[in-house]
Amino acid sequence: MRVLIAEDDPVSRLSLQASLKKWGYEVTTAIDGNAAWEILQKNDCPRLAILDWEMPGLTGVEVCRRVRSSVGRDYVYIAFLTARVLKEDIIEGFDAGADDFITKPFNPRELEGRLRAADRILDLHAELGAIYNASPVAMILLDRDCRIKNLNPTGARLSGLSAGGSSGAAIGASLRCAHGGPHTLENTPACTCWPCLLQRFVAGTQRTEKITREEVILRPLNHSGSEELCFLVSTERLLVTGEDMVLVVLEDISARKKAERSLADLNRTLESRVEQRSAEVYQLLRQKDGFVRRLGHDLKTPLTPLVALLPTVEKRVQDPKAKKMLRLAIRNVEFMRGLVEKTLQLAELNNTNTKPITERIDLGEEIRNVIATLSYILEAAAARVINQITAPVWVLANPLELREVFHNLITNAIKYSEGGATLRIAATRNGRMVTMSFSDEGIGMTAEDTRRVFEEFYKADPSRHDRSSTGLGLSVCRTIVERHGGRIWAESPGLRLGSTISFSLPSGEPDIDRAGATPEETGPCPTTGTQNNPHNPFKPSND
Amino acid sequence: MTKHILVVDDDPSMRETVELLLNEVHPSIRFADGGRQCLEELRAGFRGLILMDVMMPELNGWETIAAIVEEGLDDGNIFCMFTAVQDPEPRMEFLKEYVLDYIRKPFTSEELVAVVDSSLGYLT
Numbered sequence: 001m002r003v004l005i006a007e008d009d010p011v012s013r014l015s016l017q018a019s020l021k022k023w024g025y026e027v028t029t030a031i032d033g034n035a036a037w038e039i040l041q042k043n044d045c046p047r048l049a050i051l052d053w054e055m056p057g058l059t060g061v062e063v064c065r066r067v068r069s070s071v072g073r074d075y076v077y078i079a080f081l082t083a084r085v086l087k088e089d090i091i092e093g094f095d096a097g098a099d100d101f102i103t104k105p106f107n108p109r110e111l112e113g114r115l116r117a118a119d120r121i122l123d124l125h126a127e128l129g130a131i132y133n134a135s136p137v138a139m140i141l142l143d144r145d146c147r148i149k150n151l152n153p154t155g156a157r158l159s160g161l162s163a164g165g166s167s168g169a170a171i172g173a174s175l176r177c178a179h180g181g182p183h184t185l186e187n188t189p190a191c192t193c194w195p196c197l198l199q200r201f202v203a204g205t206q207r208t209e210k211i212t213r214e215e216v217i218l219r220p221l222n223h224s225g226s227e228e229l230c231f232l233v234s235t236e237r238l239l240v241t242g243e244d245m246v247l248v249v250l251e252d253i254s255a256r257k258k259a260e261r262s263l264a265d266l267n268r269t270l271e272s273r274v275e276q277r278s279a280e281v282y283q284l285l286r287q288k289d290g291f292v293r294r295l296g297h298d299l300k301t302p303l304t305p306l307v308a309l310l311p312t313v314e315k316r317v318q319d320p321k322a323k324k325m326l327r328l329a330i331r332n333v334e335f336m337r338g339l340v341e342k343t344l345q346l347a348e349l350n351n352t353n354t355k356p357i358t359e360r361i362d363l364g365e366e367i368r369n370v371i372a373t374l375s376y377i378l379e380a381a382a383a384r385v386i387n388q389i390t391a392p393v394w395v396l397a398n399p400l401e402l403r404e405v406f407h408n409l410i411t412n413a414i415k416y417s418e419g420g421a422t423l424r425i426a427a428t429r430n431g432r433m434v435t436m437s438f439s440d441e442g443i444g445m446t447a448e449d450t451r452r453v454f455e456e457f458y459k460a461d462p463s464r465h466d467r468s469s470t471g472l473g474l475s476v477c478r479t480i481v482e483r484h485g486g487r488i489w490a491e492s493p494g495l496r497l498g499s500t501i502s503f504s505l506p507s508g509e510p511d512i513d514r515a516g517a518t519p520e521e522t523g524p525c526p527t528t529g530t531q532n533n534p535h536n537p538f539k540p541s542n543d
Numbered sequence: 544m545t546k547h548i549l550v551v552d553d554d555p556s557m558r559e560t561v562e563l564l565l566n567e568v569h570p571s572i573r574f575a576d577g578g579r580q581c582l583e584e585l586r587a588g589f590r591g592l593i594l595m596d597v598m599m600p601e602l603n604g605w606e607t608i609a610a611i612v613e614e615g616l617d618d619g620n621i622f623c624m625f626t627a628v629q630d631p632e633p634r635m636e637f638l639k640e641y642v643l644d645y646i647r648k649p650f651t652s653e654e655l656v657a658v659v660d661s662s663l664g665y666l667t
Contacts (some may be wrong), residue, residue, distance in 0.1 A: 210576035297598070305560040312564070312652050337649055 001119055002026045002046035006036035006063070007081060008055050012104060016050065017082075019108055021343065023115070029271040033058030036280065040076060047074060048115070049124050053082035053089065061096045068097035075125045077118045080224030081106075119273035138231075138250040144206075146199050149245060158250065159194040189321035194218070202246045211236045215253070216482035228256040279538035289347045296344035301491050303340065306333045335470070345404075346456065349479045358481050359487075360508035363427045364435060366399070370406040377411070385410065394425040395434050401480045402505075407440045408473040409501055415469060416499075417442035433486065434507045439500040445492035450499070453476040453490050474501075481505065546592030546663045548572045551581040551607065553599045560656040561594065564652050565659060578602025582610055592662050593648070597626050605635045608642075617641060622664050623658055625650075629639065 034057035051060035
């Protein structure tokens with residue numbers, strides 16, 4: 001620890017010097033007040049000063065006042081050395097900024113104790129000062145008149161400002177910004193120069209009395225390049241030694257902002273790339289559907305002679321072996337025909353971007369109609385369909401598409417039941433949706449089947465070259481149900497334990513209205529739209 | 544009075560299939576390989592049931608009917624369409640009024656005979 005001894009009396013000075021050296025201090029001496037002030041003005045002066053009260057030149061008190069009035073410098077601990085112990089002197093000394101009084105002749109142990117106390121305070125100052133000076137955050141302490149009371153090196157570097165003296169003028173009066181006028185809130189509300197901003201911050205705390213935070217873009221003084229930096233500014237009202245002050249803390253968040261901006265840019269780029277890729281995928285899907293449609297239609301014409309002529313030939317042929325061959329050919333031609341039709345149906349349903357044209361349909365009534373049209377198939381398969389829908393349950397659906405779903409589910413149940421199917425059909429309304437279920441007692445499904453059975457061309461047993469099913473019927477059902485805003489799913493307790501296909505459709509029952517309450521809402525004629533359009537069951541007639 | 548049938552299709556297999564299925568009952572069946580030949584037949588005085596393919600080069604089925612209507616040759620004829628494709632394009636929607644029935648490809652022998660028989664009933 002370095003210490004300055006300013007004492008004109010050589011005996012006292014040398015005695016002190018000897019003691020302090022003995023205690024491990026590095027001693028600098030001054031023989032009068034002027035010499036002491038000379039030393040204390042230097043930046044690297046000793047932080048502990050023992051000043052004689054009465055000295056030639058500047059008095060100890062005057063030196064003390066001068067030290068205290070230089071703002072923004074490291075703290076100097078000042079102890080007065082005096083023979084007189086007058087109360088007035090002590091008061092004057094403390095008013096001038098003294099930290100301690102030492103009486104001559106000094107008691108060595110007392111002096112050593114007092115100096116240790118001084119060391120503690122100076123160490124604390126040094127630690128806090130190190131933090132304050134090293135902080136990357138700019139800290140500027142201002143009084144109510146916008147005079148800078150203190151600012152750390154970062155604050156000084158960024159703002160180009162420095163702490164004024166005790167008589168330091170308000171920033172507004174002492175600094176000028178580019179607009180040239182005095183810095184007042186009235187004439188420069190939008191100015192972003194440092195003095196103007198600091199004034200605004202101080203005024204802000206006067207209004208809110210609280211901590212305020214805002215992000216501001218600032219151009220640091222003497223900053224290389226014209227790059228503007230973004231700061232998070234916190235202003236807080238503080239009481240410092242009884243004085244109302246404002247602490248302005250500026251944290252440079254430019255790097256974070258930049259990272260946020262690049263992240264946002266990246267996200268935007270990513271989004272546009274996803275959009276582009278999606279568009280490409282949709283384009284490919286459209287091309288696929290277009291290709292499937294063209295291929296399907298092209299296959300229909302050459303299938304016609306096969307479909308039309310083979311059964312006729314089979315009837316006319318007498319040879320049993322030839323008949324068997326022809327039946328095999330006919331079965332495969334029928335399979336191809338089914339494949340073409342279902343594939344086209346799917347492509348057609350996918351192609352129609354518009355929502356299906358819906359009507360209010362009573363599910364029970366509709367099921368009875370479909371059962372009637374299938375009666376001879378049901379009889380041939382010894383299948384029993386139990387329609388459990390007794391009261392009207394209304395849905396909003398396209399009648400032709402709904403009929404296709406029923407048809408597929410009923411024929412599926414027959415196909416996948418051994419020796420006489422029993423199919424139970426039920427419907428329940430859950431709020432805005434109606435759930436319909438088709439439960440059979442057939443061959444059942446594995447857990448994987450229930451998940452995948454709606455996939456195109458999915459067949460539970462790929463090794464079985466099953467020519468009775470195209471593997472598309474349930475895909476058609478799913479497409480239709482989803483077009484109507486519903487959902488379709490399969491459940492089965494396991495193989496040989498039967499399965500249930502359920503699907504939901506929007507309810508056709510107005511919440512306030514009971515089913516069929518008004519005559520015009522008692523449901524459409526179930527055969528509407530079929531007569532003029534037999535070649536396309538999926539486009540309702542305009543008639 | 545004999546009821547006449549005209550099959551308009553660019554595909555020889557289709558024409559031959561229809562002939563094989565119908566000529567035992569309707570020996571007077573006639574054929575055109577497209578819209579132009581069909582118009583020629585009508586200008587030459589054909590009246591009866593016309594089984595018309597939709598997808599044909601040059602004049603498709605709908606365009607052929609439009610030309611027939613324009614020339615005033617539709618009277619006394621009944622049209623049924625062989626279709627693989629769907630409706631006429633929207634600007635030809637009105638032509639549907641001239642079509643009595645549709646036969647979806649691929650059709651069975653029974654389907655064809657049923658449509659032809661019922662359609663012939665409308666001929667006076």
